[in-house]
Amino acid sequence: MLVHVEPDDLAAAGYRMSGDGPRLRALAQLISGCGVAGRRACTGAPALGQALAALGERGSAAISTLAVATDTLAEGLGDAGRRYGDVEDRLAVMGRRVIG
Amino acid sequence: MSTRDSALAWPTGEVSEIDRIASQLALVATTVDQTVVAREGGQGWGLARSWSGPAFEAARSEAAVVASRSGELAGTLTPIVAALQGYAAALTEARRRVTLLRQEWDWGARRHDEARHDAELAGSDPVAVAVGAAAGQRLAARQEADRAWARLQEDLRGRHTAALGPLTAAAERATATVRGFLAALPGDDAEAVRGGLLAQLPLTAGALRLADARALIGDLVARAGRPVQEWGAPEADLIATLGDRVRDPFVAQALMEAIPPEHLGRLVERLLANVASVPGADVTWKHRFDPALDVLGSAFLVLASQDPWAGMDEASVARSDSWRRRWLGDLVDTGPGRIGDPLADPPFRGFTAQAVLLDHGRRSVPSVGAGTAYAASVGVALVEADRISDDYPPQVQLPWAARSAADGVDPIASLLRSIRGEPNAASALLLARLGDGQPVVRYLTGERLVRGAGWPPPAANDALAALLAETATGTDERSVTIAGAALDGFGAAAEHPERPGNGDAAAGALALDGQMQGLRFVMADLLARHPDAVWASVNDPINALAWPIDAADGHPWAVLGADAWTLRLLNRSRLAAVLGELGKDRLHPGAAASGPPTAPALAHLLNALVAAQGVGLAQALASGNAQDQDAQIVQLGQVTGFVIEAARQSVMTIQAGADAEIAARREFVDSIVAMVSLPASLKASLPAALTAPLLGLVKAAIKRIGYGDGSIDNAATADAQTAAARARLDDDLRHLGWDLVSAAGWWDVADDPVAWIEAHPGVSFCGEDGRPVPVEEMSAAQRERFRAWTREVPAYTTVPSAIVEQIEEGARAVRTAIAGR
Numbered sequence: 001m002l003v004h005v006e007p008d009d010l011a012a013a014g015y016r017m018s019g020d021g022p023r024l025r026a027l028a029q030l031i032s033g034c035g036v037a038g039r040r041a042c043t044g045a046p047a048l049g050q051a052l053a054a055l056g057e058r059g060s061a062a063i064s065t066l067a068v069a070t071d072t073l074a075e076g077l078g079d080a081g082r083r084y085g086d087v088e089d090r091l092a093v094m095g096r097r098v099i100g
Numbered sequence: 101m102s103t104r105d106s107a108l109a110w111p112t113g114e115v116s117e118i119d120r121i122a123s124q125l126a127l128v129a130t131t132v133d134q135t136v137v138a139r140e141g142g143q144g145w146g147l148a149r150s151w152s153g154p155a156f157e158a159a160r161s162e163a164a165v166v167a168s169r170s171g172e173l174a175g176t177l178t179p180i181v182a183a184l185q186g187y188a189a190a191l192t193e194a195r196r197r198v199t200l201l202r203q204e205w206d207w208g209a210r211r212h213d214e215a216r217h218d219a220e221l222a223g224s225d226p227v228a229v230a231v232g233a234a235a236g237q238r239l240a241a242r243q244e245a246d247r248a249w250a251r252l253q254e255d256l257r258g259r260h261t262a263a264l265g266p267l268t269a270a271a272e273r274a275t276a277t278v279r280g281f282l283a284a285l286p287g288d289d290a291e292a293v294r295g296g297l298l299a300q301l302p303l304t305a306g307a308l309r310l311a312d313a314r315a316l317i318g319d320l321v322a323r324a325g326r327p328v329q330e331w332g333a334p335e336a337d338l339i340a341t342l343g344d345r346v347r348d349p350f351v352a353q354a355l356m357e358a359i360p361p362e363h364l365g366r367l368v369e370r371l372l373a374n375v376a377s378v379p380g381a382d383v384t385w386k387h388r389f390d391p392a393l394d395v396l397g398s399a400f401l402v403l404a405s406q407d408p409w410a411g412m413d414e415a416s417v418a419r420s421d422s423w424r425r426r427w428l429g430d431l432v433d434t435g436p437g438r439i440g441d442p443l444a445d446p447p448f449r450g451f452t453a454q455a456v457l458l459d460h461g462r463r464s465v466p467s468v469g470a471g472t473a474y475a476a477s478v479g480v481a482l483v484e485a486d487r488i489s490d491d492y493p494p495q496v497q498l499p500w501a502a503r504s505a506a507d508g509v510d511p512i513a514s515l516l517r518s519i520r521g522e523p524n525a526a527s528a529l530l531l532a533r534l535g536d537g538q539p540v541v542r543y544l545t546g547e548r549l550v551r552g553a554g555w556p557p558p559a560a561n562d563a564l565a566a567l568l569a570e571t572a573t574g575t576d577e578r579s580v581t582i583a584g585a586a587l588d589g590f591g592a593a594a595e596h597p598e599r600p601g602n603g604d605a606a607a608g609a610l611a612l613d614g615q616m617q618g619l620r621f622v623m624a625d626l627l628a629r630h631p632d633a634v635w636a637s638v639n640d641p642i643n644a645l646a647w648p649i650d651a652a653d654g655h656p657w658a659v660l661g662a663d664a665w666t667l668r669l670l671n672r673s674r675l676a677a678v679l680g681e682l683g684k685d686r687l688h689p690g691a692a693a694s695g696p697p698t699a700p701a702l703a704h705l706l707n708a709l710v711a712a713q714g715v716g717l718a719q720a721l722a723s724g725n726a727q728d729q730d731a732q733i734v735q736l737g738q739v740t741g742f743v744i745e746a747a748r749q750s751v752m753t754i755q756a757g758a759d760a761e762i763a764a765r766r767e768f769v770d771s772i773v774a775m776v777s778l779p780a781s782l783k784a785s786l787p788a789a790l791t792a793p794l795l796g797l798v799k800a801a802i803k804r805i806g807y808g809d810g811s812i813d814n815a816a817t818a819d820a821q822t823a824a825a826r827a828r829l830d831d832d833l834r835h836l837g838w839d840l841v842s843a844a845g846w847w848d849v850a851d852d853p854v855a856w857i858e859a860h861p862g863v864s865f866c867g868e869d870g871r872p873v874p875v876e877e878m879s880a881a882q883r884e885r886f887r888a889w890t891r892e893v894p895a896y897t898t899v900p901s902a903i904v905e906q907i908e909e910g911a912r913a914v915r916t917a918i919a920g921r
Contacts, residue, residue: 010151016136017135017137020137043113045187048187051274058293063132066170073162073166073303
């Protein structure tokens with residue numbers, strides 16, 4: 001299969017995405033805190049308190065997982081950009097034009 | 101708690117806290133889908149302009165899932181924010197109203213007290229006291245005050261309940277929206293949610309698994325307390341603790357990353373050298389490192405297998421495959437290098453370590469075999485190293501020499517065992533070209549056997565025979581090509597000791613005999629699947645001395661026949677050499693015949709040839725075409741003569757070489773004869789009357805393959821007996837010819853034997869089918885009448901003499917071919 005790659009663009013995209021993971025992890029922490037606080041704040045509505053506690057636990061898990069996914073993508077793009085760049089450099093040294 | 105507080109309960113909850121939760125959730129809802137990945141992944145990804153290919157598709161798919169799930173989180177969180185804010189507002193309002201109700205309660209209570217006081221005052225009115233009505237008035241006023249207070253309390257309670265109604269409703273609404281959010285998540289707890297999302301994010305799941313595996317191996321390395329390049333016996337127990345976990349390809353990859361090929365080879369060598377260093381060690385000592393080697397071998401074999409990443413997403417597969425390509429390249433590079441003691445004999449090489457690991461891996465995980473990628477790269481390099489080195493056969497060990505860690509390890513045998521059950525990998529290996537241009541399979545069935553002449557049968561033969569049965573018995577081009585190359589190498593090796601000027605040919609044949617053991621039957625089987633190849637060689641007008649040079653890039657031993665792919669042998673000499681080797685199957689000079697309960701190689705081939713010739717002859721006779729009939733007789737005679745003479749010559753040679761120590765193995769001959777029979781499937785389709793004489797001929801001929809009727813004390817006796825046997829064979833052949841004509845009904849209608857018998861009253865010589873019974877079954881009177889009838893049928897004159905002539909022609913072709921080597 002033919003591939004087309006602009007290594008610099010990949011590396012740049014990886015860099016842009018590198019902040020997503022930490023941001024999402026902060027949100028996961030926030031929503032986790034909401035769960036803990038919810039049970040305490042809603043003593044007049046125990047069912048709501050329990051639901052908020054579950055929201056904190058599961059919502060945090062969901063967002064943490066998305067954080068890992070964005071980390072993976074960012075690292076993968078950056079790594080791919082570097083490796084494609086190396087190949088491109090080697091081919092250039094060999095006097096060949098890249099990758100159709 | 102006062103009555104008031106009890107009646108007018110205070111709505112509990114932390115309004116400010118609920119507001120804070122709502123605002124934090126609002127922050128999450130508005131930002132969770134604003135990541136770069138979510139924004140770009142949800143819009144087709146502008147990166148598509150800079151990147152294409154499978155890796156991009158995998159990344160785009162992953163980003164799209166992140167965007168989608170982020171958007172869903174934001175969408176389901178937003179209503180929760182509104183609902184919580186509504187609940188907080190309802191709580192505030194409810195509190196305000198309860199406060200007012202409580203104030204009313206307090207006011208009512210005061211009014212009630214005042215009314216009771218007024219009632220007391222009314223009871224002390226002097227006028228009422230005077231008329232005796234004071235007590236009644238007091239009671240009435242008191243009761244009225246109590247009733248009014250009770251009415252007020254009831255009213256306040258009702259209004260309290262009404263005031264809390266919106267709060268309860270708001271709480272239920274908020275609870276419902278939170279539950280809606282939870283229902284949208286793929287699990288009922290945090291772990292399930294994580295697992296559910298990862299199932300939709302294969303790239304991430306793979307990365308996490310690999311990260312976990314690396315952490316596991318990192319911990320192992322840390323516990324070892326020294327660099328992996330120094331690992332040896334002290335780390336064996338630690339490695340063994342990994343157990344079956346290395347069957348997970350991620351753990352296996354992490355382990356092989358931590359112990360790269362050059363260190364892995366050194367580690368294996370140290371473990372084996374440790375075992376080898378104790379002379380006369382008991383079994384326990386010899387196997388003390390097996391658990392560690394099993395772990396290393398399992399990891400090695402899992403990664404060398406056909407599809408270690410089965411079930412994983414494309415991107416993870418691509419990433420792991422990329423690593424594996426580099427790993428396989430390292431295995432190729434480090435394979436030929438010596439490891440450990442440079443004076444060790446046999447030398448311990450990288451490929452030796454791989455062989456040990458393949459064997460341990462195969463034993464630990466029997467269902468996993470090495471795959472095509474490994475076989476076609478590392479496997480071929482391993483065979484090439486074997487070809488160009490002098491490691492095989494191993495040198496004679498001097499008594500005082502230290503045992504080598506490589507002692508008893510045949511990398512070729514381990515490699516072949518590792519690809520059992522993996523026909524694609526096996527085919528890729530067997531057909532790969534070595535440095536001198538010949539395919540691997542030709543080297544293994546030929547040159548390598550010659551190099552091992554005089555040594556015991558190579559350990560690789562069993563695995564090679566099994567691989568050939570798995571890969572070379574089909575009718576497709578690849579199978580036939582492997583079969584052709586195998587037979588060519590086998591024949592070339594068999595020709596080797598019989599060349600003129602090769603010194604003592606008999607001794608050479610005897611030395612090579614052991615090397616051929618284990619391969620003869622499969623070679624017969626391969627040739628039996630292409631019986632046309634025998635006649636093609638016998639009747640080859642060119643009889644070339646070498647394969648054409650322009651076919652060097654192809655496989656000249658595989659050709660597309662009339663119906664399917666079939667194979668070719670180089671010339672009559674090579675065919676005779678192959679047939680000669682087949683004749684030696686289970687012939688152990690100096691020992692009784694033994695072997696598996698299947699037909700010996702020659703009998704197996706003859707069965708197939710007889711069946712094929714029988715079919716051809718039946719068709720020719722049924723066609724009534726005289727030329728076809730003649731051609732079939734020629735073919736039958738020459739093929740039979742060639743096979744029998746080739747086997748006879750070969751057996752004579754080896755018997756001569758072993759003359760000093762053997763007696764004739766009559767049971768060996770008998771075992772071949774007993775096994776010559778047509779398969780049941782063919783019996784049903786061939787006229788039994790036609791095939792029976794053919795089989796009789798073949799059996800009689802085998803009986804005379806250089807053995808005669810008694811023991812062979814020496815080659816000269818065998819030769820004399822062979823000549824006598826040959827004379828008797830002529831008689832048998834005439835019987836055969838007569839019986840064939842009888843069975844085939846090869847006469848004109850006017851010469852019908854039944855009509856002849858009716859016209860010439862006397863004993864009948866025909867069976868129920870109206871054709872003459874076999875000559876051997878006739879009585880003297882029948883035979884006389886039969887001869888009288890045959891005088892009018894020309895076929896009884898021409899066919900027997902033609903068969904005799906053609907068998908002699910086939911035998912002559914063998915002698916010519918061998919003499920021309």
